Amino acid sequence: MIHQPPTPARSLLVGTARALLAGAAGGGLAALVVSSTLMLQTWIWGATVARGLPSDRSLMWCLAWSGTIGIALSLLQRRRSGSGLPEMSETLAELRQPEGLDTHHGLRQVIGGMLALAGGGTLGPEALMTRLVAVASHAVWEGADRDLLAAAMAGSLGLFRSPLVGGAALAGCQWQLIWRWLPGTLGGLTGFVAFHGLSDLGGGMRGVPYAWPSDPSQGISALLAAMLAGLAGWLAGQVIKRWRHWLQQLRLLERFWWIPIGTGLLIGLCLWVLPLAGFSGENQLKPLVLQEWRLETSVLVLSALVKLLMVGLCLETGWRGGQFFPVILASSALGMGLHEWIPWIGSIDTWSGGVVGGCLAVLLNSPLLGLALGLTLLQSHGAGALVIGLLVGLILQRRH
16 A cells, blocks of 8 residues: 655644644743752742842852852863853754754753852853753654754743744744744744743833833934943943953863852852842842832942853853843843933933843844844833844944
8 A cells, every 4th residue: 555645734734733742842841940940049049039139148158159059060061071051052053063962961061051040140041941952852852853953942932921032043043944943933832822831031021111202202312312222232242242252262161170169259249249240130120120129320330230241251161051131131230320320311211122232233143033032021111222222233233
């Protein structure tokens, strides 16, 4: 008996169903691991941290815990090249290579990412999520089409409370063919619908009232503020980019295996002196906007700049994770500080959104991903300014 090949409609239906299943599995796995890590973070640093407020732990507690986690990270990565957690873009780029994903240090990478996140590192969870799901999917579906891996990772990124973040991440990394982008988007949608309730990722500004210009005359002021904020964001993006490049040239982790310990002690000091400079920052945004956490303007701007520098320092000295969450929080806080210095131009939403857009234009190769992440984490506050800031940053980046 001769079996007829499946029709295109049936192949599309089967492919869609597999993508949805992979996306749901990826979202569930990421939700379980990240929520467990954040529970450990809350246990170490106190319940106030989960609400975005400073930790009530003593200086000795902060130094002891962050230093201990620095020791663990040093031992995990000692004399093992490639054992550090790759960033999200690196994982996606690795999957595009003909040889595929290297899972040799997969378990070490995931454990190291969990420790860095729980230990108060100035890092986001997206690198941990994508690597975890990629390694697990590689083990489960070894030899399967890469569409399943794309859908699984997009399902995990659906935990950012936006079904389009996963598809935007894949499309922004040259996964532009519709038969790769579409399964990723479907996977992201599945992860969003099925598992977004297990995580508060991406809900930082939820419940904050919107600030809209009340009359047309304020539109010009808002436009000017958005352009200035975009310029400030571009400068902030250049600072962190050049800072990381300089640190990479020093090759600190290769030369000093114990350097994560020093970074851990610095993190502990920051958590006690400048608490805004630590953690991923997503939960810190709302109390700042609602003035539940009051900071002097100079301290707010200083904390934002230190947070940007701490992102680069963590990533280049063994505390590995993502940069999206802390960079967006630092950029938004910088915008708030600039608004307090120049209160007669624009609103706080305009300054925050514009700085975030300008900074993401430098750090991301994909304007689509920058827009999706910015809108998600800011909950559409200052959406117009975010777009203008992105455009200003992209124009300056091309000219630069």
